[in-house]
Amino acid sequence: MDTRLLRSFLAVVRTGGMTSAAAEQGFVQSTITAHVQALERLTGARLLERRTGGVVPTPAGSLLAERARQLLDLEERMLAELTAEADRLAGPVRLCAPDSVCAYQLAPVLPELRRRFPDVRVSLFPATTRAALAALADHSADLALVLEPSADPPDADVTGLGEQELVLVGTAAADLPRDRALTPADLAAAGVLLLEEGCGYSDELAGMVAAVAQQAAPSRFGSIETVKRCVEAGLGLALLPAVTVAGELAEGRLVALRPPAVAPQRLWLVRRRSRWLSPAAEAVQAALEKLLRR
Template sequence: MDTRLLNSFLTVLRAGGITAAAAELGFVQSTVTTHVQALERLAGTPLLDRHPGGVSPTRAGSLLAEHAQRILDLEERMLTELTTAAAEPTGPVRVCAPESVCAYRLAPLLPEVRTRFPDVSLSLFPAGTRTALTALADRRADLALVLEPSVNPPGIDLVDLGVQRLSLVAAATTGLPRHRPITPAELSAADVLLLEQGCSYSDELAALLAATDPSEAPPRFGGIETLKRCVAAGLGVTLLPTVTVADELADGRLVELRPPTDLARQHLWLAAPSSRWRSPAVRAVHAVLRETVPPAP
């Protein structure tokens, strides 16, 4: 069987339709349709249910998808082991992580990875927890880092890299008290700014505000740098990993406040699929991340 057919089929399921899958794979739509039809002829039964909103797998399609993942993993392992340099780390490694982790924790490691493993090509992709874990399941990522108080997804091996400190920050000109925890009412009146939904610590702060005022709907921002600049300009307060605001706290552009209650302890988790074979390159990067990404100060 041509494994390209399996890859196309899995992409259709992930993308939710033929057109979206073709765009992702760089094929014309008719090519992906032909691949699916070829699989359906081999299986002797429909593999997809077509409906106006896209496609979904039939019972046979779900079974095929389960086996197809294993077949593609085995193909990847076979091709790697057949190369003369199979014992050495070589090839691409794709890592998903929150924006703050990519920019402030992983980017400084790239020179070390390049020096130790010159034949490894490491790619970083910003992603929240749900997106990162989905990317692992869909084989679009090899490793992921997720920032959560706790996490226990099925089929995933986890390494706890430690607690990551958070800071509630405001502009240096803020009138909010710094010597004591601010009250929920003071926080609610301070114009809280948050990252997009799915960010665990922003969502926790949103829930705290909602408990005080259910009508409260703080604005959400798509990036940490934009959020920091808005806070520094006096537009409100926000909660961010301390490592991302260390420079601004040091030079006085931002000041740290005491939150009104204890917030959940955020841990950084290194995640990898349990059943998927890991190439030497993936194992090497996993080891580097496990050894050199200590808890944030």
Template sequence: MDTRLLSSFLTVLRVGGITAAAAELGFVQSTVTAHIQALERLVGTPLLDRHPGGVSPTRAGSLLAEHAQRILDLEERMLTELTATAAEPTGPVRVCAPESVCAYRLAPLLPEVRTRFPDVSLSLFPADTRTALTALADRRADLALMLEPSVRPPGVDLVDLGGQRLSLVAAATTGLPRRRPITPAELADADVLLLEKGCSYSDELGALIAATDPTTAPPRFGGIETLKRCVAAGLGVTLLPTPRVTDELAAALVVELRTPAGRARQDPWLAAPSTRWRSPAVQAVHAILHETVPSVP
């Protein structure tokens, strides 16, 4: 069997349509259609139900998807073992994480990976928890860093990398209380600024505001640096990892407020598929992240 047929089939299931799958794979639509038809002739039964919103797997399609994942994993392992040198890890490793983690905690590790494993090609791309779990399941990522996963997802190994303190900060001229924890009502009355959806600590702060005042919709920003400048300018308060605001606190551009109970830490986790074979390159990068990420401020 041509495993490209299986790859096309899984992509169609993931994106929910043949046209979108063709665009992602770089094929014309007729090629992906031909791949699906070839699979259906091979197994002797329809694999997809077509409907106006796209496609969904039939019962046979769902069963094939489970086997296809294992077959593609085995193919990847075979090719890696046959082409990798015995002495050093080699090949691509794809890591996804929230944008702030990519920028502040992963980017500083790239030189170390390059120095220790020059034949490993490490790529990073931003993803929130849901996107990261999907990328791991779809084999588009080998490892993921996530912040405070709300559930223990099946089929994923999680390593706790240790918590990091969060700081609720406001402009130095703020009139909000500093000597006691600020209340949810006070936060709802203040101008709270959040990072983009998918940032766990910002999302939790947003949920706290919404529960206190459902009419409030705090604005969201695309980056920590922009957010810090807005806070320093007196536009509102925000919650950020403490190491990210150390300089601003030292320069008295912002002041730290006492957070509501239970919202002063973030917990990063290193995630990897539990059933997929890990190449030597993936194992090497996993070890570096496990050892080094907790020490990166």
């Protein structure tokens, strides 16, 4: 069996659509559709069903997805053990993390990883917690970093890397109290800018605002950089990791305000317990645990 078919099928299961799977895998949509159809002919079973909002696996499709993950795990291990990379730290390591962690914590340590492991090819892509855990399960990532108050996903080994400070930011012109924590009503009145759904602390803040002003619908943005620029433009307030706004706070372009009580956010390094990990990925994991704690 061509394992490309399995990778395409797992991408469809993970993303919930042919188009999104095609974008992720670097194919046109017709190729992904052909891969799924080839699997259905081979298995003699219907693997996907269409529902509102996307496609989901049938019982046969769920079983195939589970077995596909096992097969791809064996394929990766076989290739690593039988190629020239078996005797040295080399090969690809795929890492996913929240946008803020990618840009402000991982990017600075990538040169150090390259210096330590010159033959290891580390690739990095942003993902919410849900997407990161799905990527680990479907072999599109080897390691994941997630930002959550706690982390105990099934079939996973989790290492805590410390608490991540959050800061509520606005402009100096904002007429808001600085001697006390802002209330959800204050936030609703001033306007809140949120990151995309799936970001735990943004979702928690959205829930607070919705509880006091159900008619308020805070804007969602795909990146921290966009949110910061909109806050600077006076469009509202935002709760962001402190590391992402340190420069703007130091320059006075943004000011720190006291947010309502939100759950402390911690950074966690996650790997699948049941999945074989290459020596290169093991080495990168050990290095990240030290570098990010530092």
